[in-house]
Amino acid sequence: MKISEYAVKNYQFTLVIFLMVVALGFTTITGMSRSEDPEINFPTFPIVAVYPGASPADMEELVVDPIEKRVYGLDNIKKVFSSIKDGMAVIQVEYKYNSNVDDKYQELVGELNALRSKLPSGLARLEVTRTRPSDVNVLQAALISETAPLATLKKEAEDLQEELEKVPSLKNIEIQGLPAQMVRVDLQLDKMAQMHLPIAAVSGSLESEIANIPGGTVNEGSKSFNIKTSGNYKSIDEIRNTVVLSREGRNVLLQDVANVYLDFEPAKHITRLNGHRCLFVVAAQKEGENISKTQQSYLPVIARFKKVLPPSIDLQLHFDQAANVNKRLKGLGIDFMIAIALVALTLLPLGLRAATVVMISIPLSLAIGVVIMNALGFNLNQLSIVGLVLSLGLLVDDSIVVVENIERWLLQGHSRMTATLMG
Structure with a gap:
């Protein structure tokens, strides 16, 4: 017996399953993690080596070749390629896609540490870098002032950083545009000369x-x-x-x-917002978090902090990734309502019953898709939302075709049960 035939003949069971799936889909879509980009960790690790004063030929012979030889002996290596410049080399190590990212990263770090003693002693830097989609900043706040001393801006930026660090779902809270602080000693040469002090x-x-x-x-x-x-x-x-x-x-x-x-120290770069002098405080979101709920946590923190700032300093949240995600989800909801309206206008000539059945199938199919996505470890992001919108169009089109085919079988004299199973 086909699944469709079983569902049609046992409509009480089908109705119960429908209600359960819709309820499960609603709770899933409200609780599942959300982000701008999909959380995909590729097993690719750049190795950065810095050897000041070395030519590309020396870098290849003394640094790159020993590292590549060591790396090629590891398991599940897919590809290794290097880029060499004066005093610097970047070695891209790519593992097979099904490799465990965390295990391979630790393995690569261990191999480099074991090899370190055999490399030139003048090597200034040798490290394995790791990039994650979740390292992208989800918010950027600007402390703006044309008159406040840099020390005052620094203190307020550090206070805001400390407040944002208390939000459990945020990470990598950093201050950008702030030169490193230093202690300056200006010698008074005339006094030193009097004391014969070199x-x-x-x-x-x-x-x-x-x-x-x-x-x-x-x-x-x-x-x-x-x-x-x-x-x-x-x-x-x-x-x-x-x-x-x-x-x-x-x-x-x-x-x-x-x-x-x-x-x-002298400024190496200048930060401006709309031409105004400022410091930026940025933050990223931890993996597996819901960016909408994260926004509800940090917006009150920023609002409270803005109230206690000195009059000469303004705080602006000029980038908020949660707003983009919420806008896309709102667009999905609008497309959902448009789909239901189009189905109603298209199928009403065939009867209210046929239109209602198709309109019910739309939220049911979306709920099933969201539940399966969550079970497979995917979250709501710009790619999955686009996929849901495309599937919504296919779903509406297929539903209309099936209902019209059932109506055709009914006009040919078949019973409702037979026409439904044949449709």
Whole structure:
């Protein structure tokens, strides 16, 4: 017995299944994860090697060839290809698609660590990079001010970063456009000349203060304590109070011969929003999360933070990926209603019963599709939404053809049951 024949002859059972599938589809589509792009992790890992001063030929001989030889000995390797420039090489390692991404990444990192001692000692960087679709930023907020000092903008950006880090579904909250902070020491050469203090003495004092030197081990009974000198400065006052010279029982401090203050390194890039000076705070979403629910979590945080900002600083959320996803889902709902309306207009001449049956099949088929997608691990994204819209068009077209064929069998004198099974 065919499935369609069983469903038609046992309509009570079919009705119960229909209600269950629609309810399951509704709960699934409201609870399943949503994102702009599909969550696909390709087993491809770029290996980045930086060897300053090396020519492409040296990079190939000393770095790339040993790595490629080691990588080719691994299992499930599909392809390895390299790009070499002066002092830099990128080796793309591609595994077979059915490989476990996490396991292969750990395997590749382990092999590189084992090979590291056989590579040139001047290698400045050697790492395996890993990209995920979920690393794409889902929000970008701008702290805008033309007059506020950079230190004030930095503090407010760090406070916003800290607040967003409390949202469980967000990750990789970063500040963009902020130069690295540094301690600047401006030597007063006239005072140093009066004291006959050379510049090398000042730099040597600072270097000795920040050095971490092992001091050996102290044994106390059954316990052993490791000792080392910690030269990490904890505040700018400690730097100012660094002793740079001892003479005639008097200590000369750094602040006596220099101005010491916090500053920022020269800007390497400039961030602007609509031509206005700003800092950006960006964040990505963790895998498997619902971007609509994530938006409901971070929008109140941004709104509260905006209220406590100084008058000279404005906060604008100028990119919100959740709005794009919600817009596409809204478009799917509109297409859904248009499909039902078209079916009603097309099939009403054949009777209200025929039109109602087809209109009911539309949400049923979409519910089945959403449930299967969720069971297979797919989420709602721009590609799956486009697929649902296309399937909606095919579904409406096929439903109209089937109903018209059933009507044709009825006009030829067949019973309703026979015409339905033949349709």
